[in-house]
Amino acid sequence: MKVIYHIDESEKWNMVLDNVTNMLNYGAENNTAFEIEIVANGIAVTGLFRQEAKEANRYARMEELHTKKVIFAVCNNALKKFAAQNTVLCPFATVVPAGVVELAKKQEEGYSYIKP
Structure with a gap:
């Protein structure tokens, strides 16, 4: 099952991480494979700044979820808005040109959309 999580509010990071962890635990217990991507845009991109995450x-x-093949995608437009350089991002974060385009693209590819 392919799932894309959308986060655009910084205060929801823990909820998103809990949801993803619960989904992966369910998958492990029920022999269900998941492909999971988390797309951060808006102010939520700051949650993937290395220092803020620490x-x-x-x-x-986040690092543990990444080892379980969870993709952390960061909107480049939001990075520009917050004048952030890619060097401040967590090393496992992947920059995508536009978060909304990434969301639409993944839904077109059959990903289920979840926004906690």
């Missing part, structure tokens, strides 16, 4: 005690959780 200070919020989310970095290790």
Whole structure:
């Protein structure tokens, strides 16, 4: 099953990570494979800034999810808006040209859309 999570509010990062963890746990218990991508746009891109993720005690959780093949996609338009350089991102984050385009593209490819 292919799933795309959309986050655009910083305060929802823990909820998104919990949802993804719960989904992967369900998959492990029920022999169900998931392809999961989390797309961050708007202010939520700052949650993938390395320092912010570490200070919020989310970095290790994100890194662990990445080892389970969860993709963390960051909207380049939002990065530009916040004048951020890619070097401040978590090393496992992938920059996409536009978050909304990534969401539409993945839905067209059959991904289920979830926005906590």
